[in-house]
Amino acid sequence: MDIFERFAVPHPSPAIYVSMVAIGLTVIAIIAGLTYFKKWGYLWREWLSTVDHKRIGIMYLISALLMLFRGGADAIMMRAQLAIPENKMLDAQHYNEIFTTHGTVMIIFMAMPFIMAFMNYIVPLQIGARDVAFPRLNALSFWLFFMGAMLLNISFVIGGSPDAGWTSYFPLANNEFSESVGTNYYMFALQISGMGTLMTGINMITTILKMRAPGMTLMKMPMFTWSSLVANIIIVFAFPVLTVALIMGTMDRLFATNFFTSTNGGMDMLWANFFWVWGHPEVYILVLPAFGIYSEIISTFSGRNLYGYKSMVGSMVIISLLSFLVWTHHFFTMGQGALTNSIFSITTMAIAVPTGVKIFNWLFTLWKGKIIITTPMLYSLLFIPIFTIGGVTGVMLGMSAADYQYHNTMFLVAHFHMVIIPGVVFAMLAGFHYYWPKMFGFILNEKIGKWTAWIISMSTLLAFMPMFFSGLDGQARRMYTYSESTGYGIWNMLSFIGAIGLAIGFILIVYNVYYSTRYASRDISSDPWDARSLEWATPSPVPEYNFAIVPNVKSVDVLWEAKYNNHILFPGKYENIHMPNNSGIPFILGCIFFAWGFSFVFGMWIPAISTTIGIFVCMGHRSLEKDHGHYISVKEIEETETKLRGA
Amino acid sequence: MKKKWAILTAIFTITTMLTGCESFLVLDPKGPQAQTQAKDIILSIWIMSFIVIIVFGILAYMLIKYRASKQMPDYRPPHIEGSILVEAICVGIPVIIVVFLSIVSVQSNYKVESAPAIYKDKEPLIIYASTSNWKWHFSYPEENIETVNYLYIPVERPIEFKLYSYGPITSFWIPQLGGQKYAMADMVNTLHLAADVPGEFMGRNANFNGKGFAENTFNVTAMSQEEFDEWVNEVKDSAEPLTEQKFDKLLEHGHVGQSTYTGTHLTFLPPPEGENGGHQHGASQSDDSDNHSSEEHSSSEDSNSAHNSH
Ligand code: HEM
Numbered sequence: 040m041d042i043f044e045r046f047a048v049p050h051p052s053p054a055i056y057v058s059m060v061a062i063g064l065t066v067i068a069i070i071a072g073l074t075y076f077k078k079w080g081y082l083w084r085e086w087l088s089t090v091d092h093k094r095i096g097i098m099y100l101i102s103a104l105l106m107l108f109r110g111g112a113d114a115i116m117m118r119a120q121l122a123i124p125e126n127k128m129l130d131a132q133h134y135n136e137i138f139t140t141h142g143t144v145m146i147i148f149m150a151m152p153f154i155m156a157f158m159n160y161i162v163p164l165q166i167g168a169r170d171v172a173f174p175r176l177n178a179l180s181f182w183l184f185f186m187g188a189m190l191l192n193i194s195f196v197i198g199g200s201p202d203a204g205w206t207s208y209f210p211l212a213n214n215e216f217s218e219s220v221g222t223n224y225y226m227f228a229l230q231i232s233g234m235g236t237l238m239t240g241i242n243m244i245t246t247i248l249k250m251r252a253p254g255m256t257l258m259k260m261p262m263f264t265w266s267s268l269v270a271n272i273i274i275v276f277a278f279p280v281l282t283v284a285l286i287m288g289t290m291d292r293l294f295a296t297n298f299f300t301s302t303n304g305g306m307d308m309l310w311a312n313f314f315w316v317w318g319h320p321e322v323y324i325l326v327l328p329a330f331g332i333y334s335e336i337i338s339t340f341s342g343r344n345l346y347g348y349k350s351m352v353g354s355m356v357i358i359s360l361l362s363f364l365v366w367t368h369h370f371f372t373m374g375q376g377a378l379t380n381s382i383f384s385i386t387t388m389a390i391a392v393p394t395g396v397k398i399f400n401w402l403f404t405l406w407k408g409k410i411i412i413t414t415p416m417l418y419s420l421l422f423i424p425i426f427t428i429g430g431v432t433g434v435m436l437g438m439s440a441a442d443y444q445y446h447n448t449m450f451l452v453a454h455f456h457m458v459i460i461p462g463v464v465f466a467m468l469a470g471f472h473y474y475w476p477k478m479f480g481f482i483l484n485e486k487i488g489k490w491t492a493w494i495i496s497m498s499t500l501l502a503f504m505p506m507f508f509s510g511l512d513g514q515a516r517r518m519y520t521y522s523e524s525t526g527y528g529i530w531n532m533l534s535f536i537g538a539i540g541l542a543i544g545f546i547l548i549v550y551n552v553y554y555s556t557r558y559a560s561r562d563i564s565s566d567p568w569d570a571r572s573l574e575w576a577t578p579s580p581v582p583e584y585n586f587a588i589v590p591n592v593k594s595v596d597v598l599w600e601a602k603y604n605n606h607i608l609f610p611g612k613y614e615n616i617h618m619p620n621n622s623g624i625p626f627i628l629g630c631i632f633f634a635w636g637f638s639f640v641f642g643m644w645i646p647a648i649s650t651t652i653g654i655f656v657c658m659g660h661r662s663l664e665k666d667h668g669h670y671i672s673v674k675e676i677e678e679t680e681t682k683l684r685g686a
Numbered sequence: 687m688k689k690k691w692a693i694l695t696a697i698f699t700i701t702t703m704l705t706g707c708e709s710f711l712v713l714d715p716k717g718p719q720a721q722t723q724a725k726d727i728i729l730s731i732w733i734m735s736f737i738v739i740i741v742f743g744i745l746a747y748m749l750i751k752y753r754a755s756k757q758m759p760d761y762r763p764p765h766i767e768g769s770i771l772v773e774a775i776c777v778g779i780p781v782i783i784v785v786f787l788s789i790v791s792v793q794s795n796y797k798v799e800s801a802p803a804i805y806k807d808k809e810p811l812i813i814y815a816s817t818s819n820w821k822w823h824f825s826y827p828e829e830n831i832e833t834v835n836y837l838y839i840p841v842e843r844p845i846e847f848k849l850y851s852y853g854p855i856t857s858f859w860i861p862q863l864g865g866q867k868y869a870m871a872d873m874v875n876t877l878h879l880a881a882d883v884p885g886e887f888m889g890r891n892a893n894f895n896g897k898g899f900a901e902n903t904f905n906v907t908a909m910s911q912e913e914f915d916e917w918v919n920e921v922k923d924s925a926e927p928l929t930e931q932k933f934d935k936l937l938e939h940g941h942v943g944q945s946t947y948t949g950t951h952l953t954f955l956p957p958p959e960g961e962n963g964g965h966q967h968g969a970s971q972s973d974d975s976d977n978h979s980s981e982e983h984s985s986s987e988d989s990n991s992a993h994n995s996h
């Protein structure tokens with residue numbers, strides 16, 4: 040009996056029961072389907088135990104899209120609740136859980152895997168490598184991320200969701216004020232996926248620094264690779280801070296330490312500092328790779344090299360440094376005094392300069408180009424004006440005296456959505472359409488794609504512009520309701536309509552995938568966009584080993600040079616290729632980590648200890664294991680290449 | 687395409703104009719601090735609109751001029767590395783803007799962090815504002831009275847709020863008088879506000895603190911000094927005294943209506959000690975160099991012990 044009470048959701052509602060049933064049925068359907076079609080072996084061999092960076096990238100992509108819908112459902116519920124004053128659809132507790140999971144899911148489990156998907160898929164191809172530096176670690180990173188995401192997602196059917204906001208400020212997040220296990224879930228879900236992210240950071244830096252094709256100096260790397268390098272360096276510096284903060288928060292909740300309490304020598308503001316020392320750089324971890332994708336797309340569809348390559352790289356490096364020097368702008372109002380606020384106000388606004396440089400460089404990449412507007416290009420062009428509005432409101436927020444009025448209001452919510460949606464989500468959708476033919480061998484329908492891009496971008500404006508006004512009119516964020524007399528009703532209703540538009544847009548993307556899978560032509564070349572960089576020099580679908588012959592690079596736009604200036608991209612002849620073996624251990628270790636997190640969430644010490652031992656056993660096994668990978672013979676390569684290139 | 691950009695630009699111009707009209711609380715200041723902030727906001731809106739329009743303009747120009755459909759089929763875009771001059775402009779102008787805004791921002795920081803200059807010659811009224819889930823307690827130590835969930839203040843006189851919290855971090859905010867500041871359990875923050883004109887204003891907690899957050903509000907009434915004095919005398923004559931039991935009862939989680947007391951909780955449950963209580967965030971306000979000492983922490987512990995017993 041006790042066990043049921045323990046796992047019961049503290050604030051059940053019909054919606055939760057319906058989801059429980061839906062989750063149950065889906066799981067049964069998946070298991071039954073896999074068994075019926077005898078796909079278990081396929082699933083295990085080709086996906087669960089894969090170490091191929093391209094398949095891992097695709098798994099990240101699928102997870103990101105699933106989480107986009109999870110977080111989007113939360114968003115719609117929030118907007119529906121606020122659409123009319125004094126709405127009774129959700130109560131305060133539910134609203135709090137929903138905005139907490141929305142924020143957490145969107146940042147950690149939607150935006151992060153989205154960029155990870157592209158980094159995994161594209162970076163090795165762009166630098167002419169056969170895989171990442173540590174393929175098995177890469178698989179482990181993915182499974183840790185995935186299990187962290189699942190752990191957070193079961194919270195709303197088992198034990199209760201976190202409700203202290205995605206920022207989880209202490210003392211609100213301590214046991215006294217957040218009694219349910221929700222915040223434990225938050226701590227462990229972020230911890231487990233955060234470890235995965237840190238590993239990816241190290242892996243990607245090593246890959247980019249060590250595995251570039253001959254001739255590719257740092258200043259000849261494509262912009263997406265550059266942006267990934269910088270983002271991963273930020274990851275390696277920022278994520279350990281999160282790790283430590285989460286450990287301390289966990290200790291406070293599970294073992295009654297006093298790191299963040301307001302008594303016994305604890306400091307609640309220490310959490311805010313740790314959180315944002317990680318949290319602000321996190322924003323740039325997300326947005327820099329997105330910028331990289333825009334650079335690729337804009338230069339491809341302008342038919343031109345990227346304008347100001349060097350200043351693009353320089354501005355990213357400056358942004359990465361500044362991103363660590365501004366965290367205090369998230370609590371200008373914490374009483375740190377005029378001097379501190381002035382310093383952080385200036386560093387914050389300073390970031391606008393390198394960001395502006397990037398915007399102008401994209402604009403000048405269009406100059407004298409031959410602009411073809413495809414779906415990916417349309418997203419990239421729509422990004423510029425919307426992101427600019429979001430960006431300049433960021434400068435406004437950076438003026439600390441004025442921020443006393445914007446802080447914690449809908450103005451802030453409007454700002455960061457107007458930055459993060461065009462900045463990250465549009466970029467990922469652009470990349471999704473752009474790289475789809477490389478991943479799956481056909482082009483997504485352009486007509487549906489362009490309609491979707493317009494619907495999503497206009498709905499973004501409709502959903503978030505009104506929040507600037509309700510914010511200036513005094514509507515605080517995270518309020519689950521407001522009275523008629525405040526006059527916020529109209530703004531929130533507009534916002535709701537915009538949110539519906541966004542939902543329609545996202546559903547259209549799924550429809551496009553379905554439609555194009557059925558009807559799109561499979562007869563496209565491996566380079567359908569007439570692109571410029573190495574990833575398009577591979578056949579589609581990309582063979583396991585990526586490049587049969589290691590390419591020889593002489594400029595940023597090597598493929599372009601090869602196509603139009605007679606550069607010989609693949610000198611030499613086939614040789615045996617060494618590739619890593621698949622391994623089930625990353626998946627198994629991921630599952631153990633899931634059980635480990637779950638045990639700690641509920642303070643079940645025996646499973647917690649056994650899973651901890653399990654983790655070390657897996658690691659020990661790996662250290663003693665002798666696995667030298669395998670060779671792909673010249674004959675096999677020849678066969679594959681003739682098949683793919685249709686020679 | 688061209689039309690769509692025109693619409694986008696139009697939307698933004700209309701929005702900026704709308705913002706220009708003074709119908710929003712934050713842009714309808716009734717005190718010097720809020721005025722400083724509103725001025726900064728309007729100024730930055732104008733400057734930022736200028737940048738937005740430039741970006742929109744360049745984008746529209748490029749898209750109109752260099753569309754593939756407008757060009758010869760055999761046109762080959764040139765290779766352009768970038769130009770020092772263009773990049774100097776792209777860096778130079780933003781730098782100038784940021785420097786200008788930084789100067790404005792720093793000046794405003796010092797303004798909002800000190801007593802309003804125009805009422806400098808007047809003695810400030812000190813009010814302790816503390817939150818417990820989910821209410822506001824206002825103590826007037828000099829007048830020796832305390833109110834719950836409403837605030838009376840005299841106009842044209844600087845008010846010095848001392849902010850702290852019994853529980854999660856909250857944020858004290860009266861948009862028309864000035865921007866917010868955090869109230870925390872282990873320190874006392876100071877916020878300087880003043881009202882120019884009599885009136886009723888909305889005040890609320892702006893920082894999420896759990897279930898009752900949406901209703902964590904209070905009313906502010908600004909009145910002349912005479913009316914204020916009258917009110918104080920009336921309270922002293924008619925209100926009940928605030929006892930320790932009554933205050934403990936008030937600290938329990940939940941919502942209560944407005945109420946008024948003689949005496950303040952400061953006497954039996956003093957706020958966290960020192961200018962900044964237990965902590966100091968690199969501020970310029972206090973010269974107490976050793977304020978992380980254990981005594982101070984234990985004193986804030988005392989002040990919270992009542993709360994922890996719930
Ligand atoms: C699909 C359209 C979206 C809508 C309609 C939407 C709406 C909202 C709303 C209503 C809030 C709560 C405001 C509040 O009461 O505090 C919110 C918060 C938030 N959103 Fe979104 N959102 C959307 C997409 C996104 C995306 C794509 C991201 C990130 C990549 C994101 C990240 C966040 C974060 C971090 C918060 C803060 C949560 C918190 O206050 O703890 N949202 N969003």
Ligand SMILES: [Cu+2]
Pocket residue numbers: 318319365366368369
């Ligand atoms: Cu930040």
Ligand SMILES: [Cu+2]
Pocket residue numbers: 308872873962964965966967
């Ligand atoms: Cu402090």
